[in-house]
Amino acid sequence: MTTVLIVDDQPLQRLGFRMLLESTPDTEVVGEAAHGADAVRRAAELRPDVILMDVRMPGMDGIEATRRVVASGDRSRVLILTTFDLDEYAHAALRAGASGFLLKDAHPEELLAGIRAVAAGDAVIAPALTRRLLDAYAKHLPRDAPGRPGASGPRTADDPRVRALTEREYEIFVAMGQGWSNSEIAERLVVAESTVKTHVGRVLAKVGARDRVQAVILAYDLGLAHPNPPD
Template sequence: MTISVLLVDDQPLLSLGFRLVLEAQPDIKVVGEAPDGAKAVAMTRALEPDVVLMDIRMPVMDGIEATRAIVASGSASRSLVLTTFDLDEYVYAALRAGASGFLLKDVPPADLLSAIRAVAGGHAVVAPAVTRRLLERFAPMLPSGSGPAPLEQLTAREREVLDLVARGLTNTEIAGRLVLSEATVKAHVGRLLAKLQLRDRVQIVIFAYDNGFRSI
């Protein structure tokens, strides 16, 4: 199956670079390019791409508003947001708007391709480096949370896994840190999602922010 991608970026050279990387793949097709969020929303409606590779800072309408509009429209297209270290707060806003993940703009081509395929397959993609930086930046400003009820459902081990997922560690890294098998970690993550009624790893990060989570 071919994955259709809409490129959204106001910098033509970056769009060209992404297009060259993506179109070298037999399973990915670039179906259009948009220079701003407003055009991205219109082109998403018209083209129905599988993945919208979305910049954040753009004229007319930024990537956050564009993502929110695409999600609100009921479109099946999934947004994969690109950012830089200096724009982490916008990444968090984009995730709240419904983005399926975020990456740094200097992501290696292989990681970009893997992320697009993962998002097209219905999975979430969280860049570990950005997640860790977000936590470092916003942790001192986080509220204490709306109450302990959601966390009371979790076992001590599940709280450990929640903390590590929220900090951007992969299942492999968590397994190594906690001396568990990857299958066990995957099971813990599945129980976390079920107990907290979350959709994916991106929502785990958002939950951690909203609840001022601290591991015990």
């Protein structure tokens, strides 16, 4: 059973999420919060497996609430729920430690699958948001950061986290940084998806990333991943 805390300043939105989750046998809504400060308090009190977190709320927003939940060392993982045109600064939630992003208009099965994935320690980013969020993240890097296009940062080979990777793990790490799924990596590297999953776990452990999203951030920081140019 996956326990969930719903955080959204709109009562009808919270009700909709609750109705969906309570109709599913493997999820349990343990509480609700209408703003970030309440979310932090309720997370410490209830210790849910997953927190569905809105971004823009009065008072403390979802990004700051996420930062505080993660900093507390609590086991709860945060799944950000957002709208496509609302997130010029949502990339900051990556830094805050969010385990994923989904659109609020995602299909119910996508939301449920995302909750299960995050609860299991994986990370989730809606395909429609991946490039938008990573583009935004890259634009907000310091001018000389190695992950920023055109920057002249330090050689990534000098980073001990990269040196710890095998050649195959390095390939997997770079592919993760580009936002590829396990199945896409498996297809492009011509290996079994189960093998990719094993390598991903090893990469996360070696580079010290909490989850896949944090690995993507590190890949950008080290200059191993860049936003794709517009089509």
